[in-house]
Amino acid sequence: MIYFDKVSKIYFDDQAALNDVSFVVEPGEFVTVVGHSGAGKSTLLKMILAEEKPTSGNVFFESTDVHALSKRAIPGLRRRIGSVFQDFRLLPNKTAYENIAFTMEAAGRSDEEIQSDVPHVLDLVGLGDKIWHFPFELSGGERQRIAIARAIVNQPDLLIADEATGNLDPVNAAEIVEIFKKINDIGTTVILTTHNKDIVDSLGKRVITLDKGKVIRDDKSGHYAL
Amino acid sequence: MKTIKRIIKAGFINFWRNKAVAIASVFVMTVTLFVVGSLILGASFLEGTLGHIKDRVDISVTFKTDVAEETILDLEKSLEQLAEVKTVEYTSPAQELESFRTRHADNALLIQSLDEVGNPFGARLSILAKDPSQYETVAKFLDNYNQNQGQGIVDQISFKKDIIDKLLSVIEASRKVGFIISVLLVVMSILVTFNTISLTIYTAREEISVMRLVGASNTYISGPFMIEGIVAGVISTFLAIIALYPMSLWVRNTTINVYGGIDMVAYYVSDFGRVFLSLLVSGIALGLISSFWATRKYLKV
Numbered sequence: 001m002i003y004f005d006k007v008s009k010i011y012f013d014d015q016a017a018l019n020d021v022s023f024v025v026e027p028g029e030f031v032t033v034v035g036h037s038g039a040g041k042s043t044l045l046k047m048i049l050a051e052e053k054p055t056s057g058n059v060f061f062e063s064t065d066v067h068a069l070s071k072r073a074i075p076g077l078r079r080r081i082g083s084v085f086q087d088f089r090l091l092p093n094k095t096a097y098e099n100i101a102f103t104m105e106a107a108g109r110s111d112e113e114i115q116s117d118v119p120h121v122l123d124l125v126g127l128g129d130k131i132w133h134f135p136f137e138l139s140g141g142e143r144q145r146i147a148i149a150r151a152i153v154n155q156p157d158l159l160i161a162d163e164a165t166g167n168l169d170p171v172n173a174a175e176i177v178e179i180f181k182k183i184n185d186i187g188t189t190v191i192l193t194t195h196n197k198d199i200v201d202s203l204g205k206r207v208i209t210l211d212k213g214k215v216i217r218d219d220k221s222g223h224y225a226l
Numbered sequence: 227m228k229t230i231k232r233i234i235k236a237g238f239i240n241f242w243r244n245k246a247v248a249i250a251s252v253f254v255m256t257v258t259l260f261v262v263g264s265l266i267l268g269a270s271f272l273e274g275t276l277g278h279i280k281d282r283v284d285i286s287v288t289f290k291t292d293v294a295e296e297t298i299l300d301l302e303k304s305l306e307q308l309a310e311v312k313t314v315e316y317t318s319p320a321q322e323l324e325s326f327r328t329r330h331a332d333n334a335l336l337i338q339s340l341d342e343v344g345n346p347f348g349a350r351l352s353i354l355a356k357d358p359s360q361y362e363t364v365a366k367f368l369d370n371y372n373q374n375q376g377q378g379i380v381d382q383i384s385f386k387k388d389i390i391d392k393l394l395s396v397i398e399a400s401r402k403v404g405f406i407i408s409v410l411l412v413v414m415s416i417l418v419t420f421n422t423i424s425l426t427i428y429t430a431r432e433e434i435s436v437m438r439l440v441g442a443s444n445t446y447i448s449g450p451f452m453i454e455g456i457v458a459g460v461i462s463t464f465l466a467i468i469a470l471y472p473m474s475l476w477v478r479n480t481t482i483n484v485y486g487g488i489d490m491v492a493y494y495v496s497d498f499g500r501v502f503l504s505l506l507v508s509g510i511a512l513g514l515i516s517s518f519w520a521t522r523k524y525l526k527v
Contacts, residue, residue, distance in 0.1 A: 049439065072443075079441035089436045093243045105232050106442035150440065 001027040001158065001189050002048060007057035009043055009213075014100075017043040018054070019213035025191065027157070030184045032200050033193040034224055035210035041193040044210070045160050049081060050074050079107045082151030082188075086163035088143040090135040090150075096122060100150045105112045107154050121149045125179060125181070141172035147178055158189045165196060171201065200224040229446065237453020238522040244454075247426045251458045254422045255512060258415035259466035259505045264473065265408045266501050270493045272404060276397055283393065285355075285364055286384045289348040291319065293379045298349050301371060301379075305353060308367060310360035322347035348381050359394060361385060364470030385397050412487070416512065421514035423458075427451060427524070434524040448521040463509040471493060 002025040009018040023030050033041050041080035047059045050066050053063045059066045061077060069077060082140040087213055090099050097118055104114045123127050125145035135143055144164060160181065177199055183191045194200060200223060201206060207222030208215060217225065241248050289298055302497065305314045323345045330336050340346075355361050365385050372380045421506040427434075430451070437447045474490035494501075 007437045051439070074462075075438075075441045078439060081441075083439055089432075089439065091436055093240060093433070102437070102442070106437070106440060107447050108229070110228070137398045139510050152439075225250075 001029075001062060004044075004047075004062040004109060005058045005060065007054045007059060009047070009052065010055045016213045020045075020057075021210075021213070021215055022057075023208060023215060025189060028184070028187055028226070030181070030190045030203070030205040031192070031208060032203060032205060032222075033191065033208045034195060034200055034226065035193075035212060036195065036226065037123065039210040040213040041210055042162055045083075045162050045191065046195060048158075048160060049078060072147060075106070079103075079154055079158050082148075082154070082156035082159040084147050084151050084159070084161040084164040086166040088135070088140075088142055088147045088167075090146060092135055092219070093225075095132050095134055096127065096138070096146050096149075099135070099146055100153050103150050104153060109154075117153055121153045122146075122148050124152075125149045134202055140167050141169070141175070144168060144172070144176055145179070148183075150177070152183055153190070156188065158191065159183055159189045162193050163195075164192065165194060165199060170198070174202075176205070197224040229449075233446065233449030234414045234453055234486070235514075236450035238457065239426055240450050241457045244426070247429065248454065248458060251419070251422050251426055251455075251513075252461050254419050255458055255462035255509060256417050256465040256469070258412075258512065259462050259509050260469050261415050262508055263409050263470045263505055265411065266504055267470065267474065267490060267493050267497065269404065269408075270497050271488060271490065272400060274373045274493070279393065283360060283361075283389070285353045287353065287368060287380055288382045288384070288464065289349045289379055290381045291346065291348045293348065293351065297375075297379060298351065302351060304371070305351070305364075305367070307469070308364065310355050310357070310363050310469050312356045313353045314354075317350040317352070319345050319347045319349050320351060349464075353363055419512055420516045420519070421453060423513070424520040424523075427520040432526045434521065438525070448518065450523060451517045451521045452514050455515075455517035457513075459509030459513035460506070461506045462513075463502070466505055466509075467498075470501070 004021050004023050004147075007018055007021045008016060010016050021040075021044070026086060027060060033044060035041050043155060048066065050069060053067050054067070061080075065079070066077065091102060093100060093178065100118045100121060100176075101114050104117065119128065119131060122131055125148055127145050127149070130138060130142060135146070144167075151161075159180070164180075165176050168176060173196065178193060180190055181203075204221055204223075207217070207219050207224070209217040209219075209222075209226065211226070227525050295318070302316055305311050323340075326347065327337065327340070353364055355364055364439040368380065368383055372463050434447055471491075471494060477488055477490040477514065
């Protein structure tokens with residue numbers, strides 16, 4: 001599903017954010033990427049979203065070379081990927097409902113679909129009663145649930161979560177991880193980056209460990225080891 | 227169709243929800259459009275006044291008293307056929323005398339001596355050219371005509387060349403200065419508006435990056451911002467056209483005692499449609515183009 005082929009990213013100051021990284025993620029897998037700050041985790045995810053270009057090497061989403069896509073084709077790729085971030089990245093002037101509806105509108109879905117799917121997906125993340133709240137009226141955990149609802153409403157093939165639990169207390173973090181597991185159970189591929197040891201160990205799924213831009217471990221059923 | 231509907235709706239909702247920011251853009255745009263509107267009215271006034279002054283400048287030809295009326299009327303006909311000439315007006319010696327009498331009715335001595343002398347006035351032709359710069363040609367024509375009449379029929383040509391030349395240079399200078407000032411003002415206001423709208427969109431740059439990440443196309447992202455710009459432009463047009471009315475009143479009332487006054491209100495009324503349309507088009511274009519350029523900056527992948 002995702003294939004990194006000898007990907008390197010070197011910034012202008014000769015610091016390698018990624019250094020000759022290669023790995024494959026199969027459809028339906030749940031992969032956790034761990035590493036210290038600056039190890040290159042976020043850069044890795046940005047590559048999948050075509051937000052950053054590799055200095056050398058290729059990134060494939062299924063059989064398409066992500067960085068060979070034209071500017072006009074990139075939104076189409078992003079609609080197939082749901083993304084969740086540490087800082088939530090909700091649209092501040094839109095309600096919970098509108099935030100989720102926006103993604104569906106951008107994907108060209110009909111008004112009927114939007115009206116039936118948005119409340120449904122908000123129920124799924126346990127926020128059915130806060131549908132008309134603005135992000136600033138919600139707690140961090142609630143905002144992250146909206147972000148997840150937004151990420152999954154278009155039934156993406158891949159969900160990527162960049163430090164999605166980084167700003168949350170342990171209880172909320174555990175709940176969010178549970179939601180990710182459920183999403184993975186229905187067949188969505190999930191790539192998660194974190195430096196939370198407890199989460200990694202409790203998952204018991206594949207772990208890729210990055211250090212200074214290099215993959216130093218790739219364990220089928222791994223735990224946090226740094 | 228669905229997308230256009232959604233973009234327009236989102237534009238209006240965003241405008242309403244970002245009221246504080248929207249009011250700032252509307253205010254700056256109103257000032258810009260007010261400046262543009264004042265310049266349009268000012269230009270109309272200038273043109274109107276110049277036209278008025280031009281109509282008062284003419285060549286006055288006084289003929290010798292013994293010249294037959296037919297000769298003068300012949301000359302009038304040939305003058306009317308000149309391309310440069312707008313109108314020619316004939317005044318007979320009797321009419322000249324009559325107007326002299328009424329002008330000096332309270333000077334008994336003058337009237338009395340006039341009665342003894344008889345009519346000392348010759349006939350007169352007042353020639354109005356289409357453009358002040360063409361008086362030279364008309365004057366030359368008159369000279370030639372006079373020389374061809376043997377001993378000459380013309381007593382005097384009063385042709386205020388100095389005044390006409392001065393007027394011409396004033397017209398030219400005021401046009402040039404007015405044009406430069408207008409261009410400067412308009413460019414400045416456009417830059418300020420552009421900056422304000424850029425700032426409002428700068429505050430939304432995070433939002434734009436989020437929209438991109440969830441897979442919205444560039445049109446879908448920038449569309450609502452452009453609608454917001456258009457809405458601001460339309461509102462500003464109405465505010466500016468309303469604000470121009472008290473300004474016109476003020477200009478008229480403060481200048482009423484100076485050489486007849488500047489009746490801006492008349493220009494406001496007569497040019498209302500033209501001014502309103504110009505402002506509307508400028509307002510919409512300003513909002514649309516500023517928003518387009520400002521969002522473009524954050525849409526580069």
